[in-house]
Amino acid sequence: MKNRILYTDKLCKTFSNGGVQQHILKNLDVEIYEGDFTVIMGSSGAGKSTLMYSLSGMDKPTLGKIYFSGEEISKYSEDKLAIFRRKNCGFVFQQLYLLDKMSLLDNVLTSGLLVNKNKKDNSCFINGPFCSVNDSCGGKCKGWPHGLTWKSQTQPLYI
Ligand SMILES: Nc1ncnc2c1ncn2[C@@H]1O[C@H](COP(=O)(O)OP(=O)(O)O)[C@@H](O)[C@H]1O
Numbered sequence: 001m002k003n004r005i006l007y008t009d010k011l012c013k014t015f016s017n018g019g020v021q022q023h024i025l026k027n028l029d030v031e032i033y034e035g036d037f038t039v040i041m042g043s044s045g046a047g048k049s050t051l052m053y054s055l056s057g058m059d060k061p062t063l064g065k066i067y068f069s070g071e072e073i074s075k076y077s078e079d080k081l082a083i084f085r086r087k088n089c090g091f092v093f094q095q096l097y098l099l100d101k102m103s104l105l106d107n108v109l110t111s112g113l114l115v116n117k118n119k120k121d122n123s124c125f126i127n128g129p130f131c132s133v134n135d136s137c138g139g140k141c142k143g144w145p146h147g148l149t150w151k152s153q154t155q156p157l158y159i
């Protein structure tokens with residue numbers, strides 16, 4: 001039987017826009033099963049990003065509960081949520097949010113270093129997939145992200 005890895009219990013998110021209460025998520029019960037590839041679809045403004053921010057612990061729900069791997073993450077502290085995200089979540093944002101003070105390579109490796117990935121893992125990445133992308137970008141991926149085109153910035157992030 002499949003493991004229900006992530007689920008919500010009557011999840012609600014309400015925003016106050018100019019004094020008007022906007023109920024974006026209303027008593028939502030979502031179930032995500034381990035190993036599944038799940039797509040969330042909806043028109044612009046339907047609340048997809050709001051849902052993703054809540055499920056990932058980037059934002060707190062107004063009401064309701066969120067469970068990951070049997071634990072209620074909606075009651076975690078900010079520090080605990082940061083560790084939860086680091087260990088369990090991977091995001092591809094519409095904007096890249098790269099840190100300008102780091103090379104593209106360091107931007108890609110930083111999250112791995114934070115979860116104690118050892119040097120062997122990194123060298124596999126640097127000498128393997130990153131190396132070929134870096135070559136195809138004329139070696140620019142070891143430089144600063146702001147000097148690169150959007151395409152060159154994104155290539156190493158998706159490998
Ligand atoms: N931080 C916020 N403050 C106020 N309103 C917000 C905020 N974030 C999202 N909204 C509103 O919630 C609604 C859903 O937004 P969003 O989740 O971004 O939709 P989607 O990702 O499906 O396009 C929109 O009406 C948006 O204006």
Ligand SMILES: [Mg+2]
Pocket residue numbers: 048049050
């Ligand atoms: Mg969105």
